[in-house]
Amino acid sequence: MAVRMELTRIVDCDLNDHHWIHLSETHGERTFPIVIGRAEAQIINRRLLEEIPFRPMTHQLLWNIAEALGGTFEDVVITDLREHTYYAVVRIRCGDQLHAIDCRPSDGVAIAAHARPMLPIYVEESVLQAVVGS
C-alpha cells in the first residue's frame, strides 16, 4: 500500500554541501529525510519559490518533452529502500496506458514540484515502516 506524503522541508546547506528533503505523511505523523544532490535541492527550492528561470531547466524540459509526446505526469511513488538507497518511479499517463519509469527520488520530487498543484507523492508502507516504523 502506498501512503500519500507531502514535501515539508528542503534543506539546502551550501556550507557543508549536505542537501536533503523531508517527506511527511499527509494523514499521519510519520516523516523522514532523503539526501539529495545539490543541483536537485536548488531546482526544487527555486521551483517552490516560483522562480521562473530565463531558460527551461532540465526538469522543465522533461515536462515539455513528455507533453509533446502526449504524456501527462500523474504521480511519484517511492517504492523501495535497499542498502540506504531509495528507489522511485514517476508515473506518466499516455492514452489508456500508465507508464512507471524508474527514477531517483530527487528527480521524482523535482518533477512533482513543477506541477501546480504539486503532483502527489506516495511512499510504499513497507518503506515507511523500514525508516520510521508503523
Place this chain on the structure above:
Amino acid sequence: MAVRMELTRIVDCDLNDHHWIHLSETHGERTFPIVIGRAEAQIINRRLLEEIPFRPMTHQLLWNIAEALGGTFEDVVITDLREHTYYAVVRIRCGDQLHAIDCRPSDGVAIAAHARPMLPIYVEESVLQAVVGS
C-alpha cells in the same frame, strides 16, 4: 542552413567553477565554446567516459521517458544567439511527427551524449557566422 558539428572538448574546471564545451565544424575549421553549468559538464563528461551511474541520472530519465512514450531523439540544433545566450532545440520523432522542443544547449548536448553513436549536433549557419565568422 544548419551545419553539422562535433563535440570536441569539455572543460570542467572545479578550481574557478567555469565549465564549457567546444563545438567544432565536422567538415570545416570553425570552432567555438559554450559556457555551461557545472552539473551539465560533469554529466556530459561522465557519459563520454562511459561511466554508468548506479541510478538513472536526469538525462537518462529523460531518454527513458521519451522512449516509453514512443519518442526517439533525432538530433540537437543550436538555433540562435541573442544577448550572449544560445538557444537550441532537441528534435524527437514520434510516429510521423518531428517535435522540436526548446532547450538549453547544455541539456541538448547532454541528451546527445547519451546516444551511441552520439546524436548529431547542428548549429545554424547564422549563429556560426555571428560567433566565428564565415
